[in-house]
Amino acid sequence: MKVEILFPEVCNLYGDLQNVYYLQRCCPALEIVETDLKSKPRFLEEDVTLVFIGSTTEQGLKLAADALRPYQEAIAAKVDAGQLFLATGNALDILGDAIDSDAAGRIDGLGLLPTRAEYHMMQRHNSFFVGKFEDMDIVGFKSLFGFHYDAPESGGWFDTVRGVGRTPETKVEGFRRGGLMATALIGPLLILNPPLCKWLLRQMG
Numbered sequence: 001m002k003v004e005i006l007f008p009e010v011c012n013l014y015g016d017l018q019n020v021y022y023l024q025r026c027c028p029a030l031e032i033v034e035t036d037l038k039s040k041p042r043f044l045e046e047d048v049t050l051v052f053i054g055s056t057t058e059q060g061l062k063l064a065a066d067a068l069r070p071y072q073e074a075i076a077a078k079v080d081a082g083q084l085f086l087a088t089g090n091a092l093d094i095l096g097d098a099i100d101s102d103a104a105g106r107i108d109g110l111g112l113l114p115t116r117a118e119y120h121m122m123q124r125h126n127s128f129f130v131g132k133f134e135d136m137d138i139v140g141f142k143s144l145f146g147f148h149y150d151a152p153e154s155g156g157w158f159d160t161v162r163g164v165g166r167t168p169e170t171k172v173e174g175f176r177r178g179g180l181m182a183t184a185l186i187g188p189l190l191i192l193n194p195p196l197c198k199w200l201l202r203q204m205g
Contacts, residue, residue: 001204002031004042006053007064014143014186016054016088022191023050026201037067043083044074049204055089055186058119058145062107065094072110079112079180084203087182088189090144092175093117095182097150113175113182114155115166119146129185131158131173136195140185148184151175157183 003020005011024030033048035041043051056064068075079085092113093099099107101119109117124145131138138158148166156166157174165173166184174183183189190197 001027001029001049002033002047003050003052004048005032005034006041006051007037007056007060007067008034009036010060010063011054011056011091013055013057014089015188016091016186017052018188019054019086019088019190020052022188022197023201026197037063041068041071041075043078043085044071049084050200051083051085053085053087053091055091058101058104061090061094061099064091065107065109068094068110069108072112075110076112079178082179084200085180086200087180089184089186090117092148092182092184095175095180096148101145112180113151113177115148115151115175117146118149121145125164127163129158129163129173130161131163132161133158133196134199136193136199138185138196139192140183140189141187142184143186144184157181 094109095112096109096115097111098109099117103121126143129140129142151166156172157176160171160173165171
C-alpha cells in the first residue's frame with residue numbers, strides 16, 4: 001500500500017501529518033511518498049491507496065489550490081471512481097468552490113465539493129467536537145476562521161452531537177464524494193479515534 005502526502009512543505013499545521021505516520025505504525029508495510037507544490041500528484045498516474053492533505057496557512061491555501069487546479073477534472077474523475085482521498089482542517093476549503101476572506105479576497109477552489117468557505121479573520125472559532133459516523137463516536141478539535149456555506153444538508157461525513165458542523169446552525173460536518181473524505185477537524189484525528197482508523201484501514205484493504 002502507498003499513501004501520498006500532498007504538499008507537506010506548507011500543509012503541515014496542527015500535527016495533521018501524524019495521521020499518516022500513525023497509519024504506517026498500524027501497517028509497517030505502508031509506503032509514504034511526498035509530493036511538493038511543483039510536482040504532479042502521483043495518484044493521477046500511479047497506484048496510490050490513499051491521498052492525504054492537511055491544514056495550512058492562508059497563503060498555503062492559495063499555493064495548494066493553484067498547484068492542484070491544472071488537474072481539477074482528473075482529480076474529480078479519480079475520486080468519483082473511488083480513489084481514497086482524506087482532507088483535514090482547512091484543506092477542505094480548497095476542495096470547494098471558493099474561499100471568501102475579509103482580509104485576503106477570494107481564492108478559487110477546485111469545485112469538487114458543493115460549498116463556499118467564508119473567512120472572518122478577526123473571529124477565529126475554537127471548539128471541541130463530538131459526533132457520530134455509522135456506529136462510531138468521533139471526537140476532535142476545530143480551529144477555523146470561517147464556516148462552509150451553500151452546501152446541501154446531505155453528503156456529509158459526521159453527524160454533530162456536540163460542537164458545530166459545517167456552520168454553527170447545522171449538524172452535518174464534513175463532506176463525502178466518492179472516495180473523498182473531508183473534515184474541518186484538525187490534529188491527530190485517527191489517533192484520537194481508533195475505530196475510525198480501523199475503518200479507514202479496512203477501506204484501504
